Amino acid sequence: MTRDEFIAANLPLVHSLANRFRGRGIDYEEMFSAGSLGLVKAYDNFDESRGLCFSTYAVPVILGEIKRLFRDGGAVKMSRSLKELSLRAARARDELSKSGAEPTVGEIAEYLGVSPEDAAEAVAAGLPPVSLTSAEDGGEYDLPEESRENALIDKLALRQCLSELDERDRRLIILRYFRSMTQSQTAELLGMSQVQVSRRERKILDNLRALLI
Secondary structure (H helix, E strand, O other): OOHHHHHHHOHHHHHHHHHOOOOOOOOHHHHHHHHHHHHHHHHHHOOHHHOOOHHHHHHHHHHHHHHHHHHOOOOOOOOHHHHHHHHHHHHHHHHHHHHOOOOOHHHHHHHHOOOHHHHHHHHHHOOOOOOOEOOOOOOEOOOOOOOHHHHHHHHHHHHHHHHOOOHHHHHHHHHHHHOOOOHHHHHHHHOOOHHHHHHHHHHHHHHHHHHHO
C-alpha cells in the first residue's frame, strides 16, 4: 500500500474524531482539514519499532491538531506562502517519485530546504478535499454519534493520556477505574489517606478531561 493509499484508507478515522466536535462553533470541514494534517504527521513520524499500532499513535496526534484549531480561534486560513510551498511540495513529490518509491515528508523537506513540520503542512494543504458523500455510490459515511468505532477511539486516546501520567497517578486511576477499588482500598495500597486519594483523583480526572475534550 502506498503512502497516499494508506492515508486515504485512514481518513474515516479523521472523520470519526472530527465528528466528536460537531456543534462547537467551528465548521466541520475545517476540523476535518486540521485532522487530516494530523494524520499526515502521524504517518510520517510513526515508528513501528515502538510496538504501537498505528491508530494508537495517530489518535492523539489527530486530536491535537483539531484542538489546536479551537485554541487558535477557528478557521484555518491558507496563506499565500503556504499555497506556494504546497505547489512546490507537489512538484517535489512528483520529482522524487520518479525513482519508484513514494517520498517521505522528511525527503520532501530536505529537497525543498524546509523543516519537516513545514513540509507536512504543505503536503496536507495539497490533499484534495474529501466529500462526506461517497463518490462511488452516492451514499454517506456512517458516523453515528455513539458507535463502536468512537468508543474504540476514546479508549485509544485515554490509553495514550494515561501513558503520560507519572507512575503513581497512573496506578491510582487503574486501581479506581479499571480494578473497581474504592478510594479507601486504593489509599491503603498507595500508602495515602482516603482524603488524599479523593483530592488527587479529582485533579487527575480534570487534567485528563482537558486533554480529551
